[in-house]
Amino acid sequence: MHLYTFDAAPNPARLKMFMDYKGIALNSTQINLGTAEQLGEDYRAIVPEATVPALVLDDGSVLCAVIAIAHFLETLHPERPLLGRTAEERAHILNWNHRLFTDIFSPIADVFRNTHPKYVNRALPGPADISQLPELAERGKTRLLSGFSVVNEALADRVFLAGDALSFADIDLLAALDFAAWGARSVPDESFAHLTRWRGEAKNALHT
Ligand SMILES: N[C@@H](CCC(=O)N[C@@H](CS)C(=O)NCC(=O)O)C(=O)O
Incomplete structure (x- = not known):
């Protein structure tokens, strides 16, 4: 699993708060939105949507909606639940x-x-x-x-x-x-x- 993100941007920031609260650490790479790195060929070959965050799963598939990434991580790490108990x-x-x-x-x-x-x-x-x-x-x-x-x-x-x-x-x-x-x-x-x-x-x- 690998996370592409850019901590200063709002959507990555909400995912980071979610992960930090739950104590989840993932291998990650910062994609610099300030230099438009998300629009470069290398990143778009992995994430055609050209947005962050994006989570590459172990099967090679990619999630790029924060809510989907959060659901996936909550399922793997149910402790300190942030998506409800019932x-x-x-x-x-x-x-x-x-x-x-x-x-x-x-x-x-x-x-x-x-x-x-x-x-x-x-x-x-x-x-x-x-x-x-x-x-x-x-x-x-x-x-x-x-x-x-x-x-x-x-x-x-x-x-x-x-x-x-x-x-x-x-x-x-x-x-x-x-x-x-x-x-x-x-x-x-x-x-x-x-x-x-x-x-x-x-x-x-x-x-x-
Ligand atoms: N699709 C994501 C939102 C992703 C998004 O909009 N990310 C912004 C950063 S906050 C982005 O990647 N912007 C790239 C750009 O401005 O080109 C979601 O539904 O959660």
Whole structure:
């Protein structure tokens, strides 16, 4: 098994938090997104999607969706579970992971990739040329604020996003807030009281 990743990027970061919490160490290679190494022939021969992270399994097949990699690793390393102990817990965690990806991660990426000069003609990850759309950046800012409100309200009556225990949903939200700060220059202010309370507790739980 071999992991290709780039720790500074948001999707690798959420996988790294997941692995670190569970104490999983894998042979790995950093693919430097700063120098566009992911678009080079060598990497694309292994990962045609040209994205990180990517996990090459022992049979040579490749996983490049973080949620799939996390599932695979959780099955191999069930201790310190982050994807639920029961069918209900797992379903709620996955429900949040999907919502966070579509309603928070994607709007941040829309803001970042449709405004940053580095991503002219590269507005989506992957090898295809995709032009920037400034309207998507504007829409992303609005969607992001509404995403913050949704999680803030959800956190009013529970300790962690998917219930009483820290889960991969919390990790995804922590990674999204980090990404929002530098990628969309957006930090939820103290009026998002439940989100603020949760963030401190989730960080503590992640490091215990
Ligand atoms: N497909 C992955 C997301 C992978 C992804 O978008 N990774 C970004 C880094 S955060 C990437 O590789 N970008 C490459 C690029 O910008 O060319 C998932 O569904 O979890």
